[in-house]
Amino acid sequence: MKRLIFTLIAAGFTTALFAQNNADSVFTTTTTITTTTTAKGTVTDTVIRKKRKLKFSFSTENRDTVYKEASKHPGWSFTPTFSRVDIGFATLVDNGSFTLSPENEFLRYRSWKSSNFGFDLLELGYRFNSSFKIYASAGFDWTRFRLRENVTPLRFQDQLTYSVDDIDYDKNVFSSTYLRLPLSFYWRSKNDNAGHRFHIVAGPIFGLLIDGHVRQKSLENGDQHFRAGFNLAKVRYGGFLRAGYGGIGFFAKYYANDMFEDSPAQKGLKNFSFGATVGF
Known part of the structure; x- marks a missing residue:
């Protein structure tokens, strides 16, 4: 996954550079x-x-170069795409704080090794003019937390439960996969002297749970995988923002509902991610 993410970043930034x-x-x-x-x-x-x-x-430097302004006529469009590629950091917000409460200490994670990655594959939209468009899209979103503690979230419990293990894990990753469904309000500027635009996209975002996954790697047990049954929210909702210049920018996504269902101890624990985005 890391190699795939860094390859996509390099490809996106290289393409954007040569486009200029x-x-x-x-x-x-x-x-x-x-x-x-x-x-x-x-x-x-x-x-x-x-x-x-x-x-x-x-x-x-500025040059007296004449660029042909792209003009888009109003109307509907439905198209497959590979865009809005997000790569960034995943963060937990515990009742408005980035510091986890004692009830959630078992979910302590390594910030620089916890990530969010996603992209869109389908788009249905209506363009009002060359600058403004509204569209709904569908894609996938992966969030992974690299846990610090030697714990194992247990599956198929009434509420989120975990065991404390007498094992020093080399890797302990708790991740989720969602189908992401954002509704985007998109504005772009006219071409500047370099032939590029500023972009701003914002709107609500929804997610449908596909899978929860725990991966552990240790000397004692080798490489272990556990899937499904971790009380993750089956539906999540929130808001997002993307802004940038040319084909590169930044994103932020915040989910307003709790990360886990039927888990009173985790009430108010929410998901926030931010980072770089390629392709508008």
Whole structure:
């Protein structure tokens, strides 16, 4: 998963970088002089040939370049897509605080190793003009927390329950997979002198639980996987924001309902994620 995430980031940022390069066609001239000796004297023929070369350059300076403004007519659209690729950090908010309460201490996680990753695959929208559009989309969203404690969340319990293990786990990951369903209100500016736009997208977001997953790696038990039955919310809802320039920006997603169902000790424990996004 880490390799996939970093590969997608590198591809997205490389594409966005090269999209800002300027390509100029230039011509060079080659002069060929031919001398012919005849009975009447010496004749010199001069032939000038033009060779076309393609020159690539990158500059942040303003240039008097004319770009064709993309114009979109109002109307409906339905299309498959691969966009809004989010890669960032996952965070728990415990009743408004980033510090976990004693009841939730067993979920302490390593911040730099807890991540959120997602993307959209389908889009249905209505464009009002070249700058404003409303669309609903569907995709997938993965959230993973790298737990610090040597605990195991138990499956198929009345409420979220865990066991404290006498094992020093090399890796203890608690993750969830959701089908994500955002409703987006999208605005973009006109092209600037560099031919790029500013983008702002915001709206409500919904999620349908696909799977919960615990992965543990230890010397004693090797690599273990446990799926489903962790009292995760079957439906989640919240809001999101994306903003950026060109094809790169940042995102933030906050889910207003509790992360777990039927678990009084985890009441008020919510999910928040933020990071970089590629593709608007």
